[in-house]
Amino acid sequence: MSTTCKAISAESIVQTLRACFPAHERLALHEPFFGGSEDAYVSDCVTTGWVSSVGAYVDRFEQDLAAYTGAKHAIAVVNGTAALHISLKLAGVQPDDEVLCPALTFVATANAISYCGAIPHFIDSESNTLGVDAGKLSDYLKDIAVEDGESYRNKRTGRTLKAIVPVHTLGHPVDLDPIIEVCERYRLELVEDAAESLGSTYKGRHTGTFGIANAISFNGNKIITTGGGGAILTDNTPLATRAKHLVTTAKQPHPWKYEHDALGYNYRLPNINAALGCAQLEKLPQLLKWKRSIYSTYQTAFSETPQVRIVGEPDSSQSNYWLNALQIQGDRSFRDAIIESAHLQGIAVRPMWSLLNTMPMYLEAPAMDLDTSERLEQQIISLPSSAILGAP
């Protein structure tokens, strides 16, 4: 009788997945759930003619979001990417600054930095939260950061280190306290990419309320959706005013004059999309329960499987479990075998994102050693997580 742990096969992992939700023949990665007032609110927009960027649902959605998250201000915008772009501008990011962000994130995190004319500087993540590894970052900055007047410079590139954008990956809150310490030490502005973490809290406080300005997404694949949409969260009233100004083409308020005083954007969320958002937000507490129950199903199903971890919420955090994920021991070929086999059986699992430092437009961007990101990228598989799978 052998006592060595037998390697688990791709096939057996897929079979366990298959058995998790026997009532569902095909498992999408993430489908939205509309079970409330969506239709009524959207029809109301059409009936009243208020579909566009001025309208009562935009105001209400912003108030509801602020109330829900505890942020002082929420500014609704066309998507999470736009929310990040403006948040970075509010943080004072200028052309040629460097902004630290994980290599293991959706490309929009780095793109928003590029839209500011700044350069993403890729940093490593850690396994527990799947987010920024503050300890490793701190050691790295000791090495490369030199004080230069009000801020710190990257001594290798000569550029100002302006800000850091940690991501609450798959909805799991990153460990913010040590990141905030690094920010204080190196005078970095903090902008949270909370695109995926609506409903997630860190030490009892909602993610996206720690940085100077922070981004949420309501893309079709997120926990709630407005079709396309996003929001900027901030506690800083002048910055909130500035944000509203910048996203409405920097037009000065006047009943009829068209005067604009800065390079602005057309980033305001239309009322019809906000109407969807208001209805979705009413359902969020229920969706969070369902998501958590999906996690439990996966957790139970794989509890006996060796070398497989279902990613759970970090200590002192509550996760929205937006996308459940499993981590395997093995390499990219093992991961791909699981993904391919799952797809053949109608289970739309996904790898994480390819690391941003490997994409053509970011090959030249500065990066620290990324060994954990590289491992996670090979080992994590996102699992079907449509809220309906957790419905009682």
Added chain:
Amino acid sequence: MSTTCKAISAESIVQTLRACFPAHERLALHEPFFGGSEDAYVSDCVTTGWVSSVGAYVDRFEQDLAAYTGAKHAIAVVNGTAALHISLKLAGVQPDDEVLCPALTFVATANAISYCGAIPHFIDSESNTLGVDAGKLSDYLKDIAVEDGESYRNKRTGRTLKAIVPVHTLGHPVDLDPIIEVCERYRLELVEDAAESLGSTYKGRHTGTFGIANAISFNGNKIITTGGGGAILTDNTPLATRAKHLVTTAKQPHPWKYEHDALGYNYRLPNINAALGCAQLEKLPQLLKWKRSIYSTYQTAFSETPQVRIVGEPDSSQSNYWLNALQIQGDRSFRDAIIESAHLQGIAVRPMWSLLNTMPMYLEAPAMDLDTSERLEQQIISLPSSAILGAP
């Protein structure tokens, strides 16, 4: 008995306006009209769960737009500003290029140029079309443009003159033939800002189909609306493919991998907004008739008023009469007197846009002599033009 022509008073102009639509107590500048399948299509999105950026209404809206305009390809995006931004990228606009555009336009025309890192170079308009004055431009370029390899340079700034963005102002087609001649002479790419001119044709061909890539807007104040939205029109198939790629975060097609090969954008129109667009487009022929009838009402009402012109469609063009306008003889104070008096009587008239070269962010941008723009800016007043005013 005096034979001199008595100056017309602000009050009498407002009275004539007031009498145009006696059934309407308040006259908004422009309200959308929903009288078709809007509610049904939008509900369909909610019922099927297809509200986001992949969905059947996006495809259909693009096909319907291409069929209606005669463009080979239409790519639906979040708004007209995004459509302009990407059209300029497709035209090859690079950081530090100069792009010619009117000073008398909505700020988005110049902002889109700025998003490319390029510099707007403001040119004059003429009274007939309210658009670019090709003759004056031609004389100006003789003076400032010098050949430099493949392109022409502005000899004053040293920058490449890359493209021109004429605007079909208030829906009136600009005189394109002489502009195209200038483009050929100076190897400028043509990008039409057709944000306001859906339904308008120049010599029998739809505006927005002459340039290499061109922009339409479906903002809430346009002839048809998607809440917020826009489209890129192009006949160039590789550029259409490139456009779709750039507006969907430059993600390479793959069933599960997240690989992006260029700096992309999240500019895709959500399905729920496209659904609105499909319904609105069905109504466009009717809206065009109503718009034309509004023009006739104003034209008839002011036909006897000296020194007042109702802006009509240029020869060889059909205008959508998106925003009707009157031109007065007089200065800004006379215009403001009319606008203020009209507002007091519930008539939401508007001046044109303040000239872009006078706005803080564009004070340093190059500009030619702009005397006609300055006059038009002082003399043109946009009139209430909601389609419903023209309903039988």
